[in-house]
Amino acid sequence: MQRAVLSALGGAARAPPCRWLSAAPPALRELRELRARTGQPVLRCREALERAGGDLRQAEAWLEAESRRRGWARAVAPGAPRAREGLVGVLSEGSAAAMVEVNCETDFVARTPEFQQLVEMAARGVLGHCQGAAGTKHLLREDELAQLRVGDKGDLLSDHLALAMGRLGERLSLCRAGWLRAPGGFVATYTHGWVPPGPPVAMGTYGALVACGGPGPGPPPAELRELGRRVAQHVVGLAPTALGTPEDELGGDGETRLLAQGALLEPGVPLGRYLRDRGGLQVWDFLRFQCGEEPPEEPPRDPPASPA
CATH class of the missing domain: 3.30.479.20 (Elongation factor Ts, dimerisation domain)
Known part of the structure; x- marks a missing residue:
């Protein structure tokens, strides 16, 4: 069993570097673009992209819907002090x-x-x-x-x-x-x-x-x-x-x-x-x-x- 596991890890280690890094730059570009479009924090943009399977338009639509829902709820929360x-x-x-x-x-x-x-x-x-x-x-x-x-x-x-x-x-x-x-x-x-x-x-x-x-x-x-x-x-x-x-x-x-x-x-x-x-x-x-x-x-x- 140990030999099989080591063999699998060794095979992964010997895989060409481009196979592991090729997906990172597009994801990073999408994250930056979504952040620039919406002004939302990085973690929230990442969550939106994950929910949308990497689709930029769907991620932006999800962020807008969440902003409407959560932002408006915060505005009318009972007992909240008035912003002055x-x-x-x-x-x-x-x-x-x-x-x-x-x-x-x-x-x-x-x-x-x-x-x-x-x-x-x-x-x-x-x-x-x-x-x-x-x-x-x-x-x-x-x-x-x-x-x-x-x-x-x-x-x-x-x-x-x-x-x-x-x-x-x-x-x-x-x-x-x-x-x-x-x-x-x-x-x-x-x-x-x-x-x-x-x-x-x-x-x-x-x-x-x-x-x-x-x-x-x-x-x-x-x-x-x-x-x-x-x-x-x-x-x-x-x-x-x-x-x-x-x-x-x-x-x-x-x-x-x-x-x-x-x-x-x-x-x-x-x-x-x-x-x-x-x-x-x-x-x-x-x-x-x-x-x-x-x-x-x-x-x-x-x-x-x-x-x-």
Whole structure:
């Protein structure tokens, strides 16, 4: 028996080296390609290839299915603490603009191109939803965001979220979104944070939308549009919760009405008077997001003024 075993081992040892090594390079190439395509860890890619019998397409399909299943389950796990890092994304088109907040667990992930692509996809989906909806203002909850159809194939945003979670290895969430429309006017936007500005979706840790109009009919001039951007910057900096009226007197340090707050560039003058004295820019409504804050259930706001 021992002689037979030694003979078998000896025969294997004398086999040409190419017979033992020829299968290794293709497997390694497939592993590298699958990792590059999906961004999944090496061990998970190896498991996918083993399950698929080495077929790259089947392995990629299995990884996507697992990412959807496991990633989405992690997102809705009961009792899981809310992820508070992430980004606010702002996108405008014509007389409308949309703003979204997508959260992750670390700012490292928020800085990755894949996470930022998810924020951009969400912003585009919300703006598309806005264009087909009625009204001038609307807020979307997480469950509403998840059901938006996005991308070239019209997949659910929740599916893209699950895939991103599988690839990035962190729990992500679609926190909230909103849009403003300004018929006869424009929506000024502003974002603040560490993300370099780059069209078309602006991103940061703070964002604001302000529905504005000029003193008369017709498109407002460039200087009023720039003034609108400064109002959006004011909204980010001073965090008002109500609109107020252009006739409001200057409030104190705790003033929460936008038009009664001291103008950011001239604190001794209420913002309503500041705008009236500089061309008559009208402010109809606004929306402000701060990444990681606890969104109010019913955001307090005055009824928007009627566009001129």
